[in-house]
Amino acid sequence: MVVVLPLGWYLASPLVLSASIDEPAPAIGVSVSMSPVVAASPEPSGAARPTGSPSEPPVALADRSGTFHGSDEFHFGRGTARLIEVAPGSFVVRLESFAVRNGPDLYVYLSPSPDGYATGSIELGRLKADRGNQNYPVPAGAVDDAARPASVVIWCKQFSHLFATAPLAD
Numbered sequence: 001m002v003v004v005l006p007l008g009w010y011l012a013s014p015l016v017l018s019a020s021i022d023e024p025a026p027a028i029g030v031s032v033s034m035s036p037v038v039a040a041s042p043e044p045s046g047a048a049r050p051t052g053s054p055s056e057p058p059v060a061l062a063d064r065s066g067t068f069h070g071s072d073e074f075h076f077g078r079g080t081a082r083l084i085e086v087a088p089g090s091f092v093v094r095l096e097s098f099a100v101r102n103g104p105d106l107y108v109y110l111s112p113s114p115d116g117y118a119t120g121s122i123e124l125g126r127l128k129a130d131r132g133n134q135n136y137p138v139p140a141g142a143v144d145d146a147a148r149p150a151s152v153v154i155w156c157k158q159f160s161h162l163f164a165t166a167p168l169a170d
Helices: 004-016
Strands: 020-022 063-067 077-087 090-100 106-111 122-126 131-137 151-156 161-167
Touching: 077 151, 077 161, 090 106, 090 151, 122 131
Parallel strands: 020 131
Antiparallel strands: 063 077, 063 161, 077 090, 090 131, 106 122, 106 151, 151 161
């Protein structure tokens, strides 16, 4: 009993325990004026015309995304993964409207394979919660034209098991 009960709780508790998080989207380091700029026009009417549009949001230099799917019926995954360039050469992985089957030792990875965890995957950190919106900074130099991640992966280290994958597309 001394061994069986704690082991049983360790293995079964993720099925009944759940955590949610709602982190704000990362700030993109692109300076955009949100007020229209009026410039003098050499047009015959002499009317000024706007040269900027306040309705256009700032656009990340590289924004790739994909939809999560689980590895099987039990290990479900839902939501969107986005790889966002927040400043030149600086990236964040954002999980939005995310949900996954909870597990004992879940981590977030960037994988070179669109099919899930593979050799060369980059660990971004322990999964903060099994539901919600969350951000994971990518180590400097991990993403460039030569090293383009193909998916975001939720991986259980304890049992070396794939829980969910989101293949990234431009």
